[in-house]
Amino acid sequence: MNQDVEHQDNGKKQVVIVAMSGQMLLNFAGPADVFTTAGNILQSFGITDGYDVMIVSPTSTKKVDTNIGITINCRLSVTDISGPIDTLIIAGNDLREESQPALATFYDWLVTRTEHNTRRIASICGGAFALAKAGILDGRSATTHWERSEKLSKAYPAVKVNTNPFFTNDGHVYTSAGVSSGIDLALAMVEEDYTKDIAIRVARKLVFYLSRPGFQSQFGALLPSYENEHIGQKTQNWLNEHLHEKLDVDQIADHMNMSKRNFTRVFHKQTGMPPAKFVEKLRVEAARKLLEDTDTPIERIAEQCGLGGLVTMRRIFLRHFMTTPSDYRRAFRTSLKAAGMNELLAPKLANTA
Template identity: 60%
Template sequence: MKNSEFIPAPVSRKKKVIIVAMTGRMMMDFVGPADVFTTTNLFLKHSGLDEGYEVLIAAPTADKKVSTGAGADLLCNTSVLDIRSSIDTLIISNYESHESPAEIFEPFYKWLSKRTEKNTRRIASVCAGTFALAKAGLINNRKVTTHWEQNEKLQKSYPLLMVDTNPFYVKDGHIYTSGGVSSGIDLALAMVEEDFGKDVAIQVARELVVYLYRPGYQSQFGNLLPVIESSALSQKLRSWVLEHLNEQLDVKRIADHLNMSPRNFTRVFHKRTGTPPAKFVEKVRVEQARKLLEDTDDSLENIAERCGFGAPSSMRRTFLRLLMITPSDYRRAFRVPINAPGMPELNPIS
């Protein structure tokens, strides 16, 4: 029998879930979704249902080993290379380790490229696992997501993809992709809801103390200036902009500071950073406002004035456009006072 042939799986009421641990640098990438599916099994069993998931964490290589950055290496019960039967849900967590020779993963990519709707009902990725799906040729011309830091790299490497790193997860046909690390939990909960209904998914989310539908988007977490900060010009200019953030900062004012004509400054800045000066200033304002919302109890009015928005309404519109969240909701999500109810005492008793 040729290795490329698939054997139909025995009839079972449990859905076979294979989670491939490409690298163990972030163990939550594969442990998080596994916990969602196994916790679902408990609720279904308590309800007297002989349904649920048969969950298996598999290695992408024949040696069945997965190195981790958590002080322990994993020895999986199986390698995906040994799996020839049909699969209900296949999840690729993260991407191949940069410390390992790329050629050792080639048999895995060959195996993965043969997974289709005929032998795998759902194919999914967590975090940078989208790169594995792309390398196997499974997601051309599909809408996908990945970790917000990998947005530009994924789009540049695979131009046929439609990359949107705002959502926590995306479904396009039988392909499911999710964003950074904990987004794998969001995706797994969505799959549970798809399979067994919202009531079961809510119970699982409550048990794991997570949201069933997490508010917001990945864009809340990312730095708005990840690329242009590598430019010496933008780094130098940012310090000056921060000192004058509550002032009018048009192109002429900035160009005068650098002893350049507005036209030449705009051309040089855009060439070096890939963004117009006005957009750069706007993003610096938002980044500083985020920091103040995270670290201080200043009023929205004070923060808007300090960061050059003028009024809270203007700051709100900018946050919604760039981060898809209001300043008030951002603060609630990312700032918890030390003396808030339920927080432990962090200062030693004198």
């Protein structure tokens, strides 16, 4: 049944979430819970408009396969919707080539959604690729999961990709990073629609930050993985044992049995960065691991990893992660210990030993 005929004008903001196949449930369930919870809170205050949330499939099968083995049976597919939409969210994206022919009708539909018939168009994680394919992101700033940002930038050079924020908006188009960032974006939309107070109430209900601290850069690895025979990996194996030392290119080249000039040229060509930058990133990666897994004082970590003193380490962390070492430790240290669960579980674990 055509959604124009089925949907009655009840004053609610229509939120259409397109659940793409092969994705995590949180991609679409998270934002759906935010808008639904907001509606319930508004209703408790006697405000009856709120949101009308629909999860739809991108294909006529009306079925969505998730990556945890659950198949979602949607009441509608996007082709059933032809009228105005308040908020359209493309949740995730199945990037497998074999899935693209089945999505042809979806993309034909998506290119028809403009600011004239859709107040807000948004994406979660890989959904940015769908918006880019439809030309919706051309000339606009956008973000996606940090692992996919380079791929998005290369595939769609007309898109201004920014990996740092959890979500962005450029005009009526909104994009968000990985999975849980869809919740960040949905909360921001609720605040935009019904004030900060309502958004805070929703965030408290979900035990979530209204404005989550940090940036995506804190989650991504500074260095890629290399094959064993790659010069980057060979260099890294030796450097890991010498990070506490003052290192220069001459020492590293000597270890690799190469001249300084030849080593620098080959290393830059194969890794895409000069040796000095590689060493700094390796030091930072080692320091972040110690911050996550140990109680070692930050001053000592700076020494062990060759990052100098606290001031230097702080400056380097701000440059790479846009946060300080102490704030990074609070956010990423071993979760049970950070939550005080070790002390809680210790007696029980001792009794089972």
